[in-house]
Amino acid sequence: MDVSVIGGGPGGLYASILLQKANPDWEITVHERNPQGVTYGWGIVLPNRTLSNLRAADAPSYEAIDERSTQWEPFDLYYGGERYRSSGHSFASMLRTDLLELLQERCRDLGVALEFESEIDDPQSLAAASDLVIGADGIHSETRSEFADEFGAETVDGEARFSWFGTEADFDALSHIFVENEDGIWCAHTYPGEVSTFIVDCDAETWANADLDQRSEEEYLAYLEDVFAEHLDGHELLSQVDRWQTFTTVRNERWSHDNLVLIGDAAHTAHYSIGSGTTLAMEDAIALADAIGESDADVGTALESYEQQRRPIAESLQRSGERSRLHFEDIRRFYGFDGIQFVLHHLTRSGRLTYDSMSRRDPDLVEEFERWFAASSPGGAATPEQADPVSPATQPLELRDLTLSNRAVRVAGQTFDARDGRPTDAQLAAVRERSNDGAGLTMTEPLAVSEDGRITPGSPGLYSDDHVSAWQETIASADTPVGSTLVHTGTNGARQTQPFGLEGPIPRNESWASRVTDQYSNPPRTYAPDRLQGEDLERIERTFADAARRADDAGFDYLQLQLGNGYLLGSFLSPLTNDRTDAYGGDLESRVQFPLEVVDAVRDAWPDSKPLGAVVQATDWAADGLTLEDSFAVGRALSDRGVDVLAPVAGGVSDDQHRGDVHGLANFSDELRNEVGLPTMATVQATTSDEVNTLVGTSRADLCTYYGSVNEL
The missing domain is CATH 3.20.20.70 (Aldolase class I)
Incomplete structure (x- = not known):
């Protein structure tokens, strides 16, 4: 088969690796619009379950990822001037440039043709000349735009503003850092690594108050360095053609049309706050390669099977991402919470974690919360330290002169x-x-x-x-x-x-x-x-x-x-x-x-x-x-x-x-x-x-x- 891949990001490269590995005689070409070595974005994160899938799919690239990534288990949340650490959140992070470099090297080892500065202006002609075209060209996919009606494409923009930066400040865990100043509430999402990723976002009101769109890059970097001075420890924020934007949610009624298929952000996006973008793209690639192998290279059957398998998973993550996005956009609604109350609400914002799963991941944190909740309930102890840790559902509630013994x-x-x-x-x-x-x-x-x-x-x-x-x-x-x-x-x-x-x-x-x-x-x-x-x-x-x-x-x-x-x-x-x-x-x-x-x-x-x-x-x-x-x-x-x-x-x-x-x-x-x-x-x-x-x-x-x-x- 002659396979053309539009987009040389993690999803497109990984799909090429798996297809070439399974079919050494196929002609597979990756078309990447940017020059070699040029990419935008800083770090990426991969959860443990994805690492296991990558190990099973292609051991050599997994070993390279394992060697060059930073492994960490805790999650740090900074709120009200305090740090709250939660355990049980195992991830790996690495620079996007490192991931692309090792995937490109693996492609070359297998014989995949990599063409840089190769922008595809006419996906339809490419599809006519290929047996299969994989649209892996990201959130602003030209492939999706060209066939918007055929895919049933829909994009919806959020309200919060964000931009990606890097910093040499050292973080030993994924962190969400909340800081309030005279303009509003800011949050930094950090990934640890040789150069730490530092995503900054704010709600619409904070953005309007700060007037960052009226400032030069030098001015707004200085402003943000002042906002997060306590956490940057004297280090600068590093800019990489960064731009402030709102998050775009991408949905498609169909992921394939004839011999053209979408993967990753071209097909679906999940808000960056749940760290699933690269995961979705690479696991899409695994599912697509498996479907093609199981269908004996029958493209129509394979693309249908791929979508049937991946759509429920992707849509579930999208829903989680949307809940998380709305949480950040409405952060003022929760910003008056007590510290441990804010932490548990924040960690469960997407619906992927529940009270029981948090209890299994981090029993110490949940015990601290239960003591706080018990002390805050009617007839509770004077301080959380004096309270017994019991589940919130069993705590009393006062409504005027009526006291309910529990919350059911x-x-x-x-x-x-x-x-x-x-x-x-x-x-x-x-x-x-x-x-x-x-x-x-x-x-x-x-x-x-x-x-x-x-x-x-x-x-x-x-x-x-x-x-x-x-x-x-x-x-x-x-x-x-x-x-x-x-x-x-x-x-x-x-x-x-x-x-x-x-x-x-x-x-x-x-x-x-x-x-x-x-x-x-x-x-x-x-x-x-x-x-x-x-x-x-x-x-x-x-x-x-x-x-x-x-x-x-x-x-x-x-x-x-x-x-x-x-x-x-x-x-x-x-x-x-x-x-x-x-x-x-x-x-x-x-x-x-x-x-x-x-x-x-x-x-x-x-x-x-x-x-x-x-x-x-x-x-x-x-x-x-x-x-x-x-x-x-x-x-x-x-x-x-x-x-x-x-x-x-x-x-x-x-x-x-x-x-x-x-x-x-x-x-x-x-x-x-x-x-x-x-x-x-x-x-x-x-x-x-x-x-x-x-x-x-x-x-x-x-x-x-x-x-x-x-x-x-």
Whole structure:
């Protein structure tokens, strides 16, 4: 076969090595646009698992990498003037120039033709003249651009600014160094080596304040040397045609077209903060070479097999990289954390590490954190040193006068067999079962505030004094505090819902009551925001307040209002469902007014000593719908009105919703908690103590809905 490789970076060179090694009679040519010996960038990192794969794929190049790389195991984080060292993070780092040099040497040994200053302006002609073309030309791939439609290429730019530098300052571990000055927050990502890599990034606000784009290279290098003076130890920052840029996320719907295939950054990018760029490129090369070998050089079959194997892995790393990128872009949100709290949140930012995996990697660090968390919890020791190290999930939480013994929340499943809103014995038994297993809080299924506000005809409610007596005995006999969610379904009447479902209500089962019956004298559309008049709004507000009083009479300890998933109050918030043109419609400040009036009425009716929560819509996941930024504004307004807990949900408003790959309910809990400054209940389907500890312990939530065994917390 005649194989042409566009791009002489690590991925392109390594693919050439493996293909030539397996097929000595093939003609393989690498086309590199730069002169020999010229490259941009400083160091690269490779995790231990990748080193093992490189050893198995090609021992000679692995041995050269092993000889010229620096091995290290700890990770250092500098924050608030202190250094925190975490063990168990084994990597190797080396200069990019050294890696390219040894891979080029291995290519020559095998007979690969290396052509420098060979820029391919017409990939299509090259593909016509070759049996296989490998596009390994990086993040700004001309190959991808030439066939953008065929690949389904998409690029998205981030907001934070970064640039790569080198320094002769000595670092003995991968480090993230956070420094705050008058302009904002700076972070340096360092890799150890003969010449250390020193990547500097900052959020958009810091960049704007510092005006680095108005400074010459000499001026901004001097500025950064002053920012990081304590860590550079008198050494300069070394520049190598560095440029400030935002990170570009590259995605392609397809990685191949005819006999042309993309690998590495040309196919997909992962944020530099997780150190996976070179790893992805070289492991792509391994998978591509294996696929070609297994297909007996059938190019079409090989390229399909390569993508099937690598895409799930690459997309998983991309999601991790995106979470990490967003963490750095929103760093101000977390910068007030205590030191050890910041460290654990930072180390778990991408989702690749959990609480349990951190405990295995670095038990001493996690023990230090657990002592801090225990001392910070209600009734904790005076100092972390005096506290016993116990898992965060088992620590108490105070909400006004209510103290929860741990952070797990049980949610009773729905049975849909209430009669006229009064719970049946089966529904009450479900609550009793959950309230006696040791969770911190038990939540009943949602309770309707009016007959026509029920989710289904079999849904329970609190719209009659008769309902109060039905709940009193069950709540009085509970071993744990009991809470509930007050809801008016609005246009979602006569449908099924999950307590904290991602999608909101699902379509009505035809075996249930019709949408308009004696029980539903008003069709659900009657409760669309634009149909409700002044007297309707006043009545709805009263029903919520009356239900709150009944909840107190019944003995409920915690109450929250449903403001999400397209239910009535949530439908006022979303621009997709609120078409009003009066004081309750239009911009967000107006759309939130009626829900806030209901919150005020409920807060007045509900005792000051008892906490009030809100199920809040984080995003509609739909074009022109409610956004996360909108949710922050809603959360702040709720906080001002006396709401104590936010329980984020998403979607359920539009049939044309598109759930994001990166943001889920756990992420929304993290963002709302640390942006708004209120405790959050993560409305996830957690089944293990690791999930609860990861959310609560890393300050992403204060409570977590939990479906596992409480004894395992």
